[in-house]
Amino acid sequence: MKKIIYLIVYGIATLVIMGGLRSSKVDSDFDLAAFAELPVQVGGRIKPLDSVARNTLLILSARQKVVTDEGLTLSPIQWFIDLTMRPEVADTYPIFKIEFPDDLGLVGLAEQGQRYYSFNELLPFSEELRRLHGEINPAPELRSPYEKQIADINNGLLRYHQVMHSLHPVGGPERLDRLVDEYQSYLATIQPGMAELRKQQAGEEFDAALLKRFITFADDYLKLSTTAHLRVVPPPPPVDPLEDWKNIGLELLDVMKDDPLSPYVTTYASLTMAYRSGDAEQFNREVSELRERFIADFPDDISRVHYERIFNGLQPFYISMQLYVLIFLAVCISWLRWPRELAKAAFWVLVLAFLIHTFGLLSRMYIQGRPPVTNLYSSAVFVGWGAVLLGIFIEKFFKNGIGAAMASLVGFCTLIIAHHLAMTGDTLEMMRAVLDSNFWLATHVVIITFGYSAIFLAGALAILFVLLGVFSSRLNKDTARSLSAMVYGIICFGTLFSLVGTILGGIWADQSWGRFWGWDPKENGALMIVIMGAIYLHARWGGICKERGLMALAIWGNIITAWSWFGTNMLPVGLHSDGRMDSAYAWLIGFVLAQLVLTATALLPWRFWRSEFGQANNRKEKKRSLIAAENAEA
């Protein structure tokens, strides 16, 4: 029996991992993997086209895949290559996610149960959508959900259009199938065209037809240079890493200034033609040529770009997220049946999930060349990681599954939060100048975020204490004692980290602005966590609160930490904000309310507690009041 339980748990874990790995494989004659690795400069960083494809899809569809009407599943890069090279096909893919299509009031658009729409389906309504967009509140933070949806659709359409024009000018099949010719005839037109233009300006006789052809090209590429979204053309060698790359349109225009046309432009054109005609051999040859060129020009960057593409495909955070669910379920079941075996299996899966989580964290650090926490997204990933690390330690000492269950719960929740934060775009963005300090990012930010992990884990354990104590019969004296010890230990830890982190933040502020403490909202939030920890510790040492009072305080720690982490970021700045009611705000309020309810539950009179621990306290309290009554009589 024992062995079977181990086998089942490990088997499911293996399936989860295999499932995650397999979804990244693509079957195609075209070397899409190499294509996905072609470089592009975005946000001050060189990254693979694959990342652009994924981020764009995340913004448009809130997921990293496309499911066509025929039921085929496309990977982000498959979608991207169709979008840029076969737009007539890509326009039929349902990729625009519209949560509440009925609310738009567009007759004929919404179909029952349909959440994803293709460009072609939205096309008839583009006029109407633009009109609606003109009417919504210009201040993004003041928009209602209805207005937000309209803005999202319009911005989505714009982005779709911009990304589509990234690799070459777009037009009907007759243009896309002859891109190489188009560039050649453009190059041939430049010299004579310029000459005719000079003649026209000098008032001499000129060839009107030739000039018109030249100006048509110039106009078209000028438009392209403002539309094309991606900087895919690196400067010619020798390369300065701080130099701006160009988009296709800009590069085509600059040829008029006697710059040679970058081979990247022409290669993308022949790639497109090869892809459209189904010539995989030609396509693969061109891709590998482009890749060789990139390696020669940017020898320091190729391994990073390659790694990023691999990392994108592995999606370690999704895998660990699923494993955390498995662990949580396994521990919950272990409290009903087979406690020892299931708890032990859960522990090892927790270690595995933690390793995968760590791998993801380290990969991001390598790709970005930064310490782990650089923005809200990465802080969410790190909070979960820290909580799981602490949970592993707790589980090692107490071996009752509690640490594993709560750590996996916090890990899961924070990864879900991270997943939603990722919807806004690139999560590996560059840092503003004042934050550009690896030393302080590595010390202050990491330590303070680890403090969040600890306080959240303590809060989760406190919630478990309350739920077990009030609603189940499972909380006995021993469990209560070990839970108290866990919460105490972790809060000590959390307070230490929050304090040191806050103080390091003060030193950083002193170094960069000349004041150790400036009462800035984020600083205040950190200080509030430290004070919350101090309240808990003093209340415990002074005997002011007993077990459940301390648990209530630990649950309050959740509120304070959530405020410090997210609340301070949502504070509207300036005098005219009426508070932003976006979804994160609502979630934060919901979270705080839930914690308040739990605190109230913790303070319910003992007679409502179903558990052994609660009943014992109830008897004690009764006895005490009897004695008091007797004393009063006597």
Added chain:
Amino acid sequence: MKFLFQFFSSLKLTVVLLSFSLVLIFFGTLDQVQYGIWHTQELYFESFLVVWTFPEHAPLGQHLNWIRIPMPGGYLLGGMLLINLLAAHFTRFKMSWMKCGIFLIHSGLILLLISELMTDILAVESQMPVDEGGTSNYSQGFRENELVFIDRSHPEHDSVHTIPASLLKPGKRIDVPNTPLSIRTVRYHGNAEIGRATSGSPAESIATRGAAVRMGIIVNPKPETYSEDEINTVTAFVEVIKGEDSLGTWLVSNVMDERFPPQMVDAGDRSFEIALRFPRHYYPFEIELIDFKHEKYPGTEVPFNFSSEVKVTHQDSTKNQKALIYMNHPLRYEGLTFFQASFANQDKTSIFQVVRNPGWLLPYLSVLLMGLGMCVQFGMHFFKFLRKQRG
């Protein structure tokens, strides 16, 4: 007496004070939306008592605007915590090895509270803009203002007589130090809009002398702003009096700076230039900006680095030096610290934040004490716990 000692040294008091601090900081953060950081800091953390009002602009603000919550301010709570801590150490604590961690943490905390108080009282912040290729030997405050009377009659130096703008209360008569003059504030505006009277609008002004009369300047009062990136145009009408004779009423404002012709007050034997301006701090050295760099990440507008290459020329030439001031790397010089704060003028002007804070080292010391104390304290707990687990 014993009761008092017990009260002030009790752990219950600690918990209550800490809880109040939590509440104070929370509301002190919320109110920054309305009042900006600087003003909120004065209201909440540098005060003894503060009343929070439900902001009118918040959701449901119109209906809940009557809600008011009074709470103890930062000075009161900090002071009480300090007393509480000291009292506890005098009465309850006995020095022992088990307690040395706590002792360290608490002494660090005391030091931190003291250093914050010192910073509040002693630290001076000002700004120094320098053009590329240019020099500067003074910095300017940007929050306070002062009314100055400048006597330029001496060939070697000017003598400057100042009155802080906070003393300019309408109707109050103040003597100008070391001059035969005194002033009476006729009107004072914490913020105002200043412009030329157009032909249509009546040029109603109570000024009788100076630029306001010559140029037909009119003043429209505005509510004070608390925003970090806006400056209040402090403006006043000031009557200047010599003995018992009024010399006239002048309009002064901090936007009427060097670009305006100086306004002169003729006091018989001497004449003074009158102005309302940001306080200036002069230094015995000059800062020359050799080069300012503003680099961006390639392909973006996101700044990647700001840096200023400067040369400091001191009257005492042994103290001359060159330095590169950039993010997180200030120049500490003669008790002052120069930070890269901002830039202007198409990257041709660099603006330094100049801070004089004699207590800047104290927080570092306190950090060391607290960090060490926590490691000792929790370390001991942890090892005790480990021993118990094994045993």
